[in-house]
Amino acid sequence: MKDKKKKVRNQEAGGVSRRDFLRGTGVVVSGAILVGEGTALASPQEASAGIRGPGEVPVTLRVNGETKRLSLEPRVTLLDALRDRLDITGSKRVCDRGTCGACTMLIDDKPVYACTVLAIEAEGHDVTTIEHFSKGGQLHPVMRAFVDHDAQQCGFCTPGFVMACIAFLKAHPNPTQDDIKKDLGGNLCRCGTYAGIREAVMQAAKTMSTGGSSNA
Amino acid sequence: MPECKYDWPAAADRHLIGTRISRVDGPAKSSGRAKYTLDINLPGMLFGKMVTCPYAHAKVTSVDTSAAEKMPGVRAVQVIQGPGKEIQWAGDEVVQVVADTEEQAEDAVRAVKVQYEQLPFLVNEAELSKAQSADRAAKPSATTQGDPEKVFNDPDMVVSDGEYGIPVIVHCCLEPHGHVVQWTGPQNIRSYSSSQGVSVYPAQFAEALNIPASNVQTICNYIGGGFGSKFSIDRWGVSTAQLAKQTGKPVKYLLQRSHEVEVAGCRPSGFARIKVAAKKDGTLMAWESDCWGTGGPAPSRGLELPYVLRDIPNYVSRFTSVGANIGPARAWRAPNHPQQALLTMSALDDLAAKLNMDPVEFFSKNADLAPQNLGKVYREELQKAAELAEWSKYWHPRGDKTPGHIKRGLGVSIHTWGGRGHASNCQLTIEPDGSVTAELGSQDLGTGTRTVIAIVAADTLGLPVEGVTVRIGDSHYPYDGPSGGSTTVGGVSSSTRRAAVDARDQLFAAVAPAIGVTADQLVAVGGRIQAKGDSSKSLTWKQACQKLGMKKIQTHGKNPGPCPNLISSGVGGAQIADVSVDTETGMIKVNRMTAAQDCGLIIDLKTAESQVYGALIMGIGYALFEEKIMDNVTGRMLNPNMEFYKLAGIGDIGELKVHMMTGPGYDERGVVGLGEPPVISPGAAISNAVANALGVRVPSLPLSPDKVLAAIQKGGMA
């Protein structure tokens, strides 16, 4: 088994393009079994009771509007599925325990900690990551505001904060500082960029309310 | 006019330097496009995970990796510390495994069986007597000057004494330490490393792997926080490279959060009994301190007290290093200074209170005891900070006498730092098509290095910031120093200035005939090369570069180098904290933090201010919340997560006011580093503000409700 695996891997490891990487992970790194070729799904009875795993099972995710078919163990988190298998790395893994917000994604437009969502539980929902909001290289007004107010230093918490802010501004188009305190407390920064973030949120609120361009 | 051709342009001639420029890599970061080490995925890449020791002090007696090796997806297992090895802290690395997926690697970690012989340990050092009886305290070192004892015995002196402390805290970089290592040939590696020193990592890898340093390439385009903890490839860097070789695959290994906070960065602690004396007019006369602290099992270099006001005529300062099994010390933003500031400024603030003196006045009066002639700077900064903090309106003598359980107080502290630019090399290229690149083997920790390089080059060449492409974060670029000690901006701005001036002058020489004046009559301004005082004789930047024909201009600027006044060393800084304390609950709310900070000539005011804002916030965190909590029973860190290792959040910080000292008296000092100094004072300023509010000192950080309530009870004001 191991040898066979190696052979496949070596073939896959030939190129270095992103496409190859994706192919490499989708097919091999995630466990040597081709999707659809024969998965860990056991008996039909269990399948009807909705039991899947513990081995890899096909999992279909809808990420930024695209359908992604993966083969995953049920224990794999949404964050790890996207980062390790799909090379969607804007969301960061930091605390890995649903405390710091660096992994914030939207599920059906609501911000969640992707480190604490099982990928299999995200099936049937729309998953949106930071990548969605700068498609075509254009910056979302929140991203622009983060740049203008220097609401970032090392930048590692930034994508999560941007995602939290995008969702926050949907709920609070005209936010107060108290709203920020109550609803944006789920993200942590180590460099100390909160002063800039407070200002960025206010600027973005203005831009977005005056119809500033948004591909949200 | 500059005296030397590389000097900074006169204030009127700077079109970018000193203005507010958005960081050039801001869009990449805010859009999530910036790729950090954690984000590097390579074809066929394997994932590493670590077996760590659960005991604070133990000897490895046996390691059995056989079950792990047979597990699905596992490609290699390496024993890092085998039988016989003595382990000095919980979380230390024992066995590393690599597998196809993270989950498989983690399963394999669970399957490794390690047996230990547990040994006696010490993990808490706040009580020195316990460390002494455990034989963990070194012989105290002492420095003395004058005759402090005589001063303390002088009945005309006002003497204050107290106990103060600041615990071990951790770096908690959001991006953990680690690497992705790939062998690109039998003797060649490329490492993607979360690094504060891309130019110094290759030598470390080379030595450990016994390959030529020139065969090692280290890349770090973005780093998710370092704060002084990422200067070494570390043991996991070596083993990750070895496992990559063994498996013939790239291997990714970054620490998991618990491991990161347990072992990858601890700031040494400081505790002290301090006695100080001053004349009734507030003139500081004598100091005596008995200080101790730990930075892990190895002896620590010790805290130097008193801090800033070092020239107290009579002092004796003793330090005892305590060896504790808490993980190894690493430099933490302004190493030792926050501890020294907390201990010194608290003791001096208590003395000022005893003198019935306004502490701003007290520090101003004694400011000339600071080295490097910073006395004047401190007085100006104290005045500025006091003005912005509305000191005269809100400050009161010790103990807020207004009714109710919310007590408000203000506190002040001052600090110092060196910050001379490090060795730096900038290679600047002007292509005939007008494109400009600056290449340096430096890195941007979020401090704005890229932006500063772009500004200096663009300002020199008369271009907009976007006219310069900055390439850093790769050891294949010219050598640059590691980013520590606030030395980067000084280093890169000075090397870039020299490279850019030389390149500009070569361009002048090439285009002078076409413009019809001599090269020394040309200026580069507004995207044009033109005759001084005659804009009719000019070429656009692009036209000018076209005159180069096939030949590009390539220059090399070096720091240190000619015109040494481009940079200097030594800054001050004054901060004031304004807090409210709930005396029923011991909870502290920061109303406002004010900072007045100098750093010589500022290249980018926007990112410079960000450094100070960030430092104030980080300071609020360690003043109120942060502590590496070590368990006396199990020897383990009890809060190796971000849930109980508490970082300040967006609602915890209050209002922040930052004033950068610029203009005459500051600019001519050249560029001085800034990253570290503003994080030194917040702990002391906040502690002093709490003392001002309550009328009693909460002796040690963090100022958690248990300690605040205990101090209130002790002070009898509940």
Added chain:
Amino acid sequence: MERFEYASPKSRKEAVGLLGSEWGHTEVIAGGTDLVGAMKDYAVTPKRVVSLKHISDLRGVRVRSGELHIGSMTTLRELMDDHAVKQNYPAVYEAVEEIHGEQIRNMATVGGSLLQRPRCWYYRLGYGLLAELDGKSLVSEGDNRYHAILGNSGPAKFVSPSTLAPVLIALNAEVALDGPRGVRRIALEKLYTTPTEPGQREHTLRPNEILTEVIVPHAAGVRSAMYELRQKEELDWPLSTAAVALELSGGTVRHARIVLGHVAPVPWVSPEASQALEGKTISEETADAAGQAAVRNATPLSMNGYKVQLARVAVKRAILKARGV
């Protein structure tokens, strides 16, 4: 995290059928905010995880014959957004509002909030819920700054982590539990128990039962409030909370129900505090007297004496808040 099989039943009955009759083998996942972390820490290692998210009738808030029925899979955000909750049960709204993080509110469910496992650091480090090592209580001998000050005479010294539970208990809520033998309805207060032996859990839910609904009685005329004390303004575990539900006639407290959180292994109902307040008009003094009564029997550990004061203040302030000051 260990491998597990994942089950996504479509009905309550099916869900119950997928659960084991002993603890350890199966776990229910609701919002996942606690369970996923606990599995990553290996604090729990189920072989099967049963998800309730595909059971459609577990979600939503309804008013039925005056009672508020909250489906266990209702998210905290949905609870907070419900008009009836905000209008008639302000303390419930406040409890969720105090969780200063939108991500948690979107993910965490009411059922999960009530059944989340303790945050005791010894438990999360793998020393078990009772945190015993070589016959010693790690909590007693080690660092207990965040541990229990009440109800801690037995081996359990952790604190009940839910901020919602004390509020709902103060409001006399009940919970519906579906099991193999049908539905049982118990007072929410009775959902909690203090374990005395290793392997025991801190709630009375059986391993093969699921919590389906929280029922809160009509609360007209009840003044409820909760007060939370935590070190950080932002997302942080409370050091002490208090929830009160008061019935007043004239200015006098006719009936009071006072429940403390984060001070004991269970949400701590304090009849002492209620007695101290009943028959009195609310003032700073009477509220404080109730606070004092609540902690009169506190038995703080070596490092958490300060929590006695915090609990007292939380009760006082919750009462004053309920009065509307």
